[in-house]
Amino acid sequence: MFRRPGALVALAATACLAACSGPAQDAATADASATSEVDTGVIVIDNARVFDGMRDLGEVSLVIRDGLIERVAEAGANDLPEGAERIDHRGRFIIPGLVNDHAHVGNTRGTEHGDRFYTQDQVSADLRQFQAYGITTVASLGMNGNAFGEIRTAINADPMLGAQLYGAGGGVGTPDGAPPAANMGLSDDPVARPVDAESARAAVRAQAASGVDLIKLWVDDLGGKSPQMTPEVYKAAIEEAHSLELLVAAHIHDLEPAADLVASGVDIIAHGIRDQAIDATLVEAMKTAGTGYIATLQIDEANYIYAEQPDWLDTPFLRNALPASVRAQWSDAAWREQKLADPATQTHRDALAVNLANLSSLREAGVRIGFGTDAGALPHRVPGFAEHRELELMVERAGFSPEQALVVVTSVAAQMLRFDDRGALQPGKRADFVVLSADPLSDIRNTRSIEAVWQAGRKVAGPIADYDPQARD
Ligand SMILES: [Zn+2]
Numbered sequence: 001m002f003r004r005p006g007a008l009v010a011l012a013a014t015a016c017l018a019a020c021s022g023p024a025q026d027a028a029t030a031d032a033s034a035t036s037e038v039d040t041g042v043i044v045i046d047n048a049r050v051f052d053g054m055r056d057l058g059e060v061s062l063v064i065r066d067g068l069i070e071r072v073a074e075a076g077a078n079d080l081p082e083g084a085e086r087i088d089h090r091g092r093f094i095i096p097g098l099v100n101d102h103a104h105v106g107n108t109r110g111t112e113h114g115d116r117f118y119t120q121d122q123v124s125a126d127l128r129q130f131q132a133y134g135i136t137t138v139a140s141l142g143m144n145g146n147a148f149g150e151i152r153t154a155i156n157a158d159p160m161l162g163a164q165l166y167g168a169g170g171g172v173g174t175p176d177g178a179p180p181a182a183n184m185g186l187s188d189d190p191v192a193r194p195v196d197a198e199s200a201r202a203a204v205r206a207q208a209a210s211g212v213d214l215i216k217l218w219v220d221d222l223g224g225k226s227p228q229m230t231p232e233v234y235k236a237a238i239e240e241a242h243s244l245e246l247l248v249a250a251h252i253h254d255l256e257p258a259a260d261l262v263a264s265g266v267d268i269i270a271h272g273i274r275d276q277a278i279d280a281t282l283v284e285a286m287k288t289a290g291t292g293y294i295a296t297l298q299i300d301e302a303n304y305i306y307a308e309q310p311d312w313l314d315t316p317f318l319r320n321a322l323p324a325s326v327r328a329q330w331s332d333a334a335w336r337e338q339k340l341a342d343p344a345t346q347t348h349r350d351a352l353a354v355n356l357a358n359l360s361s362l363r364e365a366g367v368r369i370g371f372g373t374d375a376g377a378l379p380h381r382v383p384g385f386a387e388h389r390e391l392e393l394m395v396e397r398a399g400f401s402p403e404q405a406l407v408v409v410t411s412v413a414a415q416m417l418r419f420d421d422r423g424a425l426q427p428g429k430r431a432d433f434v435v436l437s438a439d440p441l442s443d444i445r446n447t448r449s450i451e452a453v454w455q456a457g458r459k460v461a462g463p464i465a466d467y468d469p470q471a472r473d
Contacts, residue, residue: 061077071427097137112185135163148210169211172191291367326379356397433454
């Protein structure tokens, strides 16, 4: 089970009034009984057009109490709580806070990366950036330092410290293999690297005991350059994790290990398959098992697209997400030339094309698609921007409608991590949402028109034009 240790303690005492009495609880009933007295601490947002994580509700009123959505009422309802703070958001659009199932935190600063940046301040700076860009829940899939548990508790107790943090602790990799310690700057390597089934089980038990939310595996030979985790190791790790009711998400690049991981019961394939087209057998296996699939389209594109100087490079929405040192690097002609001349650039372009085609096939086949970007793992995987670009790629190049993409990044992304308290704007769920000035259902790029971000019933960020990434430089 994806655990939420202590994270919602601050909310839980009051949250239970609305949420813990089960699905039969009717928030409207609780509301009606309260109308005879003046409600303080209640906020009503009127007249915004709301996409609730599943569908377009049209213009409604959101009633927020104690950090939760208490009720979604018809616009103009005459039984809304008296004395509530009223905010008229006519002409605005509200979507649930976005959920990223695959990101990283505390691994970059300016143009540098490595585990030396895994401090609470740096993790919080990353999570404030995700939050400013509308991502209110982030799963950090591995390479978290030993302080992960403490930092998670501190961050999740205070919405002003950033998006809610969950994750996989260090994760489980391969000796002298993925994730490559030298390339990733892991000088005090937090990744467990078991050599056999017994040590794999021990690593999973140790991470479970330290309170991780899920188990991350890396199963990748890094283009034939490194040893790959053996089936003995990953099968034992998956079995042990499941015996402890923990989800398992696997980093892969190629089809062959992905297929065997699905056959071995992995819960989430955490990157797109990028070496070849997915075959019908694997599609069927994923559908039967209910395996989740997170394409991370942007991961390969980010390796070259900024060197290509696309016309959107200078848009404030991207520039605001970049530390000054990264902006300077990307403006440097020598850096751009060297990037584009690198033979790896064509490999990354090809990988994106295969990833897009596979995602399109899986969408058509009805495989469960989650949402992730790998943002934060390296400086060019830009927290916040990467997520909006991923949505754009899904719609423009993998055949998702804007509505389908929004379902993926809200309710389905939450369900993929077994969250039942977020990802949808429904009575009893967290009041985590984004206020937009333009309609994301007519153009997915309108998810960028962020006026405000709310988390646990508080406005925590916005508008996006005011965001300053200084703390990440
Ligand atoms: Zn990753």
